[in-house]
Amino acid sequence: xxxxxxxxxxxxxxxxxxxxxxxxxxxxxxxxxxxxxxxxxxxxxxxxxxxxxxxxxxxxxxxxxxxxxxxxxxxxxxxxxxxxxxxxxxxxxxxxxxxxxxxxxxxxxxxxxxxxxxxxxxxxxxxxxxxxxxxxxxxxxxxxxxxxxxxxxxxxxxxxxxxxxxxxxxxxxxxxxxxxxxxxxxxxxxxxxxxxxxxxxxxxxxxxxxxxxxxxxxxxxxxxxxxxxxxxxxxxxxxxxxxxxxxxxxxxxxxxxxxxxxxxxxxxxxxxxxxxxxxxxxxxxxxxxxxxxxxxxxxxxxxxxxxxxxxxxxxxxxxxxxxxxxxxxxxxxxxxxxxxxxxxxxxxxxxxxxxxxxxxxxxxxxxxxxxxxxxxxxxxxxxxxxxxxxxxxxxxxxxxxxxxxxxxxxxxxxxxxxxxxxxxxxxxxxxxxxxxxxxxxxxxxxxxxxxxxxxxxxxxxxxxxxxxxxxxxxxxx
Amino acid sequence: xxxxxxxxxxxxxxxxxxxxxxxxxxxxxxxxxxxxxxxxxxxxxxxxxxxxxxxxxxxxxxxxxxxxxxxxxxxxxxxxxxxxxxxxxxxxxxxxxxxxxxxxxxxxxxxxxxxxxxxxxxxxxxxxxxxxxxxxxxxxxxxxxxxxxxxxxxxxxxxxxxxxxxxxxxxxxxxxxxxxxxxxxxxxxxxxxxxxxxxxxxxxxxxxxxxxxxxxxxxxxxxxxxxxxxxxxxxxxxxxxxxxxxxxxxxxxxxxxxxxxxxxxxxxxxxxxxxxxxxxxxxxxxxxxxxxxxxxxxxxxxxxxxxxxxxxxxxxxxxxxxxxxxxxxxxxxxxxxxxxxxxxxxxxxxxxxxxxxxxxxxxxxxxxxxxxxxxxxxxxxxxxxxxxxxxxxxxxxxxxxxxxxxxxxxxxxxxxxxxxxxxxxxxxxxxxxxxxxxxxxxxxx
Ligand SMILES: Cc1ncc(COP(=O)(O)O)c(C=O)c1O
Numbered sequence: 034x035x036x037x038x039x040x041x042x043x044x045x046x047x048x049x050x051x052x053x054x055x056x057x058x059x060x061x062x063x064x065x066x067x068x069x070x071x072x073x074x075x076x077x078x079x080x081x082x083x084x085x086x087x088x089x090x091x092x093x094x095x096x097x098x099x100x101x102x103x104x105x106x107x108x109x110x111x112x113x114x115x116x117x118x119x120x121x122x123x124x125x126x127x128x129x130x131x132x133x134x135x136x137x138x139x140x141x142x143x144x145x146x147x148x149x150x151x152x153x154x155x156x157x158x159x160x161x162x163x164x165x166x167x168x169x170x171x172x173x174x175x176x177x178x179x180x181x182x183x184x185x186x187x188x189x190x191x192x193x194x195x196x197x198x199x200x201x202x203x204x205x206x207x208x209x210x211x212x213x214x215x216x217x218x219x220x221x222x223x224x225x226x227x228x229x230x231x232x233x234x235x236x237x238x239x240x241x242x243x244x245x246x247x248x249x250x251x252x253x254x255x256x257x258x259x260x261x262x263x264x265x266x267x268x269x270x271x272x273x274x275x276x277x278x279x280x281x282x283x284x285x286x287x288x289x290x291x292x293x294x295x296x297x298x299x300x301x302x303x304x305x306x307x308x309x310x311x312x313x314x315x316x317x318x319x320x321x322x323x324x325x326x327x328x329x330x331x332x333x334x335x336x337x338x339x340x341x342x343x344x345x346x347x348x349x350x351x352x353x354x355x356x357x358x359x360x361x362x363x364x365x366x367x368x369x370x371x372x373x374x375x376x377x378x379x380x381x382x383x384x385x386x387x388x389x390x391x392x393x394x395x396x397x398x399x400x401x402x403x404x405x406x407x408x409x410x411x412x413x414x415x416x417x418x419x420x421x422x423x424x425x426x427x428x429x430x431x432x433x434x435x436x437x438x439x440x441x442x443x444x445x446x447x448x449x450x451x452x453x454x455x456x457x458x459x460x461x462x463x464x465x466x467x468x469x470x471x472x473x474x475x476x477x478x479x480x481x482x483x484x485x486x487x488x489x490x491x492x493x494x495x496x497x498x499x500x501x502x503x504x505x506x507x508x509x510x
Numbered sequence: 511x512x513x514x515x516x517x518x519x520x521x522x523x524x525x526x527x528x529x530x531x532x533x534x535x536x537x538x539x540x541x542x543x544x545x546x547x548x549x550x551x552x553x554x555x556x557x558x559x560x561x562x563x564x565x566x567x568x569x570x571x572x573x574x575x576x577x578x579x580x581x582x583x584x585x586x587x588x589x590x591x592x593x594x595x596x597x598x599x600x601x602x603x604x605x606x607x608x609x610x611x612x613x614x615x616x617x618x619x620x621x622x623x624x625x626x627x628x629x630x631x632x633x634x635x636x637x638x639x640x641x642x643x644x645x646x647x648x649x650x651x652x653x654x655x656x657x658x659x660x661x662x663x664x665x666x667x668x669x670x671x672x673x674x675x676x677x678x679x680x681x682x683x684x685x686x687x688x689x690x691x692x693x694x695x696x697x698x699x700x701x702x703x704x705x706x707x708x709x710x711x712x713x714x715x716x717x718x719x720x721x722x723x724x725x726x727x728x729x730x731x732x733x734x735x736x737x738x739x740x741x742x743x744x745x746x747x748x749x750x751x752x753x754x755x756x757x758x759x760x761x762x763x764x765x766x767x768x769x770x771x772x773x774x775x776x777x778x779x780x781x782x783x784x785x786x787x788x789x790x791x792x793x794x795x796x797x798x799x800x801x802x803x804x805x806x807x808x809x810x811x812x813x814x815x816x817x818x819x820x821x822x823x824x825x826x827x828x829x830x831x832x833x834x835x836x837x838x839x840x841x842x843x844x845x846x847x848x849x850x851x852x853x854x855x856x857x858x859x860x861x862x863x864x865x866x867x868x869x870x871x872x873x874x875x876x877x878x879x880x881x882x883x884x885x886x887x888x889x890x891x892x893x894x895x896x897x898x899x900x901x902x903x904x905x906x907x908x909x910x911x912x913x914x915x916x917x918x919x920x921x922x923x924x925x926x927x928x929x930x931x932x933x934x935x936x937x938x939x940x941x942x943x944x945x946x947x948x949x950x951x952x953x954x955x
Binding site for chain 1: 511512513514515516520521523524525527528529533536537538539540541543544545546549550551552553554555556558561562564565566567568569570571572573574575576580582584585586588590592594596597598600601602603604605606607608609610611612613614615616617618619621622624625627628629631632633637638639641642644645646647648655673675676678679681682683685686687688728731732755756757758759760772779780781782783784785786787799805806807808809810811812813814816817818819820822823824825827828829830831832833834835837838839840841842843844845846848851852854855856857858859860861862863864865867868870871872874875910914919922926938941942945
């Protein structure tokens, strides 16, 4: 490996920490804790400089949005504003214990309440919980709300419908909430097939989980018919908010007759993805579902904000405390900064950037769905595959040109899928460079396919053996 | 202020390339009935200076722990956080990246996660650990559902001494899996192992114990370990405090099959409850590994034989297995796990033990002092670690309110958890002077 493990910097007796001298009497641990005392703890013995150099070296082996384009479809890798980082670290906002009295945290609760109001306005939902800590967590919260709703009505519905283009978290969530998953195929235009949906719904249907625009970036033009079909059998319609960056200011899930939804603050509202997390996945619901939201629910009283724990119909809790507060602060700062018209401009430019890329790439790469798309689009590497070079190779070759790869092999409805979401924060020069690189790779495939198949060549490590990793798991030192 | 860098001219150029005249045309497919015909009712954007003023105004309405001495714990702990952590995680190659799907350009995140898994495994004594869960409560819940899948039994025994919020999260997740919960009562701050023993039957698949428990007490782990030994098929889940594992015996030594908990104390600030990280470790057995939720990083080699790291064992995960996945978790708490990693590296072998030790000595110093006061009694003085339960003939709410006037948060009022008393926590950050002052104020109440 390029940089050795932190433990390999160890030298017995070396330390990196500093603590004040113990200022109370030392007790006899052996006699008091006896059988509870551990004998050995094999953690690194390194200096502070070792730690700093090591993790700096590791950071240099990484690539983030600040390094360049990060066109992961469905992930909305937009720029993460630095002022939000500064704001979230203000001690008066961050050095707070979750069990402090409400009186001591009114400033923070006001911010959270303000965030709730803005999310409700953006989505046309009536009530919001901020508790879920990720998108999938928001999905789970939502489906538990669906469950609770039917329980309260003494109905025992067993099925949740999920289109085949859905993100993997959707079916996984339905299962975790105790439902059978009914998958329905998309039609030839990449949208929900109304006939298939009608066929699938019945009095056993609890909900439809839908992303709109869907994972192909295509807006479901029959959306009102879809929600109507589901509502007709008494089922609920859930909106996966991963793609809010495509519609903010142009349309609202509530107006499309969705009953509940989740937001991804780490996508739409610019909070950093942190190498995989943390995120935040607030859930919005229409009034009739509000009683089931997790507790505590943030409320505004006559003269103060408070956490309402008296919620007998609540699904109870999905998180130990109130969710990822630090992420909420950043999302709030983002909304305050760009404002209502900024959000709309954001949407416009996200869609403009995506359509520009699509226009420039659709000749060279197969575009399996010709429908108009919004903030992302999906190409297929099938033409290149005919030359023996797969989408995976194309992705790896992009890394050689110091650009991150799009999402690949998702959605599952597209063979050799290349799912591209540039986001609004990229400028035309960056987009052009990305296009030219992809076109160049396509040329390379024709002229020297082995070059692409053996990519990456310039990264700190080359193609890693995933099969070996799974077959002989080496998961720790 | 927005974050868009294309000029109007550039936008026009792009529109031309696309073949439309105005950007609104790109939204033409949105049916008219649902197309917004007015602006969002969200306030107009503001500059950085105005934003910071707003934030400071809000901060001024708060009272942070900077201005007080806090004896609050109950699942979120105010341990010392070395300065280098924030500096290192602020390297934007770390925090502006996402899940390392392209391993070759994400070796920094991957290697750090491998180190995290290694150190969590070491702390808990378990064979393997995953790359983080959403928080302590949800990690506990997913451990329980995982355990029930492994044991193939639906009955789960919870102990009353587990954090009440965790119990709620566990039961919420349990609903989806049709789990059946038996919550064992306790008449002290620890569970009577005999009660555990007599309640385990053929149907019991999972036993959950917290170590130290919600009241700061150490359960009779050796006796529980014996019970576990007698029930080979029972999956034993331990919710542990990872900081205290610097000094305490690893749960593995008491027969734990899965160890989970809140990792916040490992170098993560309080942040009013999140973002924190859940950690999860289990025995290194195929059946366990196959059922483990979450991301896992593994070491492998590249085409040139050079060592490197990848996400592995992905056939458990939602993006591959969809409804057959072991969990729906996708985004996790990677940056918080990185903080925990840097913390563990910095504190190291000696430092972590010293944090736990200092917390222990100080907490016992304070408990003895409080116990000597006329109207107060420490009810778990026999078996607590760094958090203890104070009972008083006086009204707890009043005590808390009076002390707040002195800028002291006396602890967690157990009333919220349906019990009587005050849960007092001491970490290495509390000085003797802080404690003497606290006792003095209690005395003159
Ligand atoms: C469409 C869609 N739904 C749900 C999710 C899950 O979100 P999270 O990763 O925050 O759990 C994603 C994440 O990539 C997604 O793209």
